[in-house]
Amino acid sequence: MTQFLQALVNGVSLASIYALIALGFVIIYKSMQVLNFAQPALLLLGGYWVLYFATVWGWAFPLAIVVGALFAAATGVIVERTTLRPMVGKPVFAVAILTIGLNTVISVIALDLMGVEIRQMGDPWGFGFVEFGGLNIAHRQIAAIVAVAVLVGLLLAFFKYSRLGLAMRATAFDQEVALTQGVSVSTVFALSWAIAAVLAMFGGVFLGSGVGFERSAAVTALKALPVVVVGGLDSIAGAIVGALLVAVSETLAATYQPEYAPFLGKGFSQLVPYVVMLLVLLFKPYGLFGTKEIERV
Amino acid sequence: MLALKNVEVVYSDVILVLRGISLEVPDGKIVALLGANGAGKSTTLRAISGLLDVHRGDLTKGQITLDEHRIDHLPPAKVVKLGIGQALEGRRILAELTVEENLRLGAHTARKTLDVNLARVYELFPQLKERPRFTAGYLSGGQQQMLAIGRALMSSPRFLLLDEPSLGLAPLLVQQIRDIIVEINRQGTGVLLVEQNATMALSIAHHGYIMETGKIVMDKPARELLDDEDVREFYLGLSSEGSKSFAEVKHYRRKKRWLS
């Protein structure tokens, strides 16, 4: 039982990181129907800004986060302006391939800045943990879960109550109508990239907390793509539920598979996100919460 | 005054749809733009509001001016800010959002006057006032049209472009919409009213234009158009000899309803 609960806790904290990446993906998809495969690279670069300010310049961690977020947002906006804007109206497939190229370019830059060794994030959580009914819960896990809950709450409030949030929802629903009401759709595009980049940055921060930050973070980020397929490309709720489903399955597999199904080989849990994705696709081609017509490319 | 001079519009670089349209909407007047399916009425409105881009359309000749200043080739948001509001054909309500969110969106460029305009719209449309948190997609067709018009009013436009507001509505509702347009105009807004329901449009318009395949073929005070024999025959279905064209007009309407 303890083992099961521990796997669950680990799953939820992993889910919070997947959710950050998946949410960015969904927000960009909703506002401009672009499949953004550059999320892993945005996570690397965003995480790098924070560790740079926190460890190289020795700033207080919250300050490093704030300034890192500004840098991440600027990165998102610049990428959107220079690379995506000229592609408006081009086939979805072509633009998706372009983002894969972007992912490579940004990753190369980030990895070049980071160097080869594992870098400490400069976070206050380190390896500290609390014991609770036989469970070990790391401080950084708690921080990740709380931070993501707060971020998601802020995001939903932004969409619900703010003028720009409303403009973003309107653009997602009917771009021409948004235009007739005076919404600058290009502002909405830029904003969605800024938000996605900041969310990815937080993903990097929590991936790197305690254990340190390195290139393998991008591999973890890549596992958030099945999350998006599971939840539905255009659903915010789907991104969260999908993240929980995928991450918990993954940690359960990591806990039990070596014991009960050793024939599946070592590291099988790494494949679990894709297995979950295939299973969901069999029954729900548009994901658990996806809208049918939207995904018909 | 809002004016179009010799406007030519081409879609996808090859499809010539407007062949030199000229029309004028003076401040505070209602101008009707009539014509059959595909004549180019909606395209004319798109040219004014800057929406051609979205449809791969291009204004290739002529100009559009607001008080002698050119507004063609401005982005839609600028056009709205200059005081031209539009309710698109087919209502285009944001179905997943609430009534009030739809209206708030309309105030995107006019934050400061949000409360005043909201009060004004709710006074014009008491039915909307009763259900601000209702999901817009569940409103009846007539209420959705009211919401579309109300949303366009949230930016306090000097000119309101309405694209077939009576489309698919029962006669009683058409009456209501008609009265509301008159009231909006009485409060000082100029209206460019695109309609297939010529009887309704001409009964409230000061001036009317009739379009056929991308050209203005007739342009007269609304009163005179109502009395014109050809117009009566082809657009009002009031031919003096039999009703062949009447059947055609009805057929149009039915077809439109399926499309909407």
Ligand SMILES: Nc1ncnc2c1ncn2[C@@H]1O[C@H](COP(=O)(O)OP(=O)(O)OP(=O)(O)O)[C@@H](O)[C@H]1O
């Ligand atoms: N995006 C487009 N690309 C190519 N042709 C178009 C496009 N939009 C409209 N057209 C064509 O332009 C012509 C005029 O269309 P428009 O929608 O302006 O007509 P309308 O008078 O509003 O008709 P309706 O009464 O059916 O709304 C039609 O022949 C239509 O097929």
Ligand SMILES: [Mg+2]
């Ligand atoms: Mg039309």
